[in-house]
Amino acid sequence: MNKKIAIAVGMALSVSAGSLMAQDEAAASAVTCADLNWSAEVLALNPDIAAMCQSVYEKDGKMFAKASIEVVRVRGNRMTFRSLHTDGTMGDSRSVQLDSAWRAEIGGRSYRASDLMRGQQLNVYLPEDRFALAVTDADGPDEGDLVVIEEEVVEMPTTASPLFLIGAVGGVIVVFAVPLLDRLKIDDVVGAIPVHLFAGIWGTLAVCFTNSAASFSVQLTSIVIVGAFVTVASAVVWLVLNAMFGLRVSEEAEITGLDRSELGMEAYPEFSGS
DSSP: OHHHHHHHHHHHHHHHHHHHHHHHHHHHHTOOGGGOOOOHHHHHHOTTGGGGOOEEEEETTEEEEEEEEEEEEEETTEEEEEEEOTTSOEEEEEEEEOOTTOOEEETTEEEOGGGOOTTOEEEEEEESSSSEEEEOSSSSOOGGGOEEEEEOOOOOOOTTSHHHHHHHHHHHHHHHHHHHHHHTTOOOTTOHIIIIIIHHHHHHHHHHHHOTTOOHHHHHHHHHHHHHHHHHHHHHHHHHHHHHTOSSOOHHHHHHOHHHHHHSSOSOGGGTOO
């Protein structure tokens, strides 16, 4: 009899303990975004950070808000993004400097910074004690996944910047190229060759002055490749048109002027003297 009583008491205690554990688990899972205790630093840097929180994730005793961001642009390893609020609005632009070895698991694929695209939406985790985030689709971040969020800084060029000098040199090229074409008897009435060809080549080379990742050899190679393609493709098109329709008007039409011979009117009657 006593043995039966002891077994019954043991079973009751086991049920009671299991019930208490279930209650504790339910209480833990019931943590909401409103329960997060954002640090003063985080709130000062981003007062509307609570509007980003979709749910709460706990890992190793630390609380994280799960949220979403949208990529604005990626330059090198710096990603600029805007936060997506749960009410459908968007926050201010921020940026993070990602390490060259940075990788993130997104949709079952490992992404590098250069793989991210404008407009791409990412799942992130935000710790409540500092202004940082981790990009991952996994169940919670590791400490090494967190990167510091920075203010988006837009640097405007000054008059002494390379951009001003690049534009000035391009303008000089155009000014001297126009009379050069006249002396070579090349008819370019809209100035396309000085502006788009000569100044365009200069602008392509000048990229090396503002982008440390560019090199003159690569830029020159690109110029040669594009030039060769355009020359060959244009020659084919012009030869076909010439064979089908002819490209040059008669000598009489040239002397009379295309405005009269083709359209039957004076383009500039104030200069015709008639």
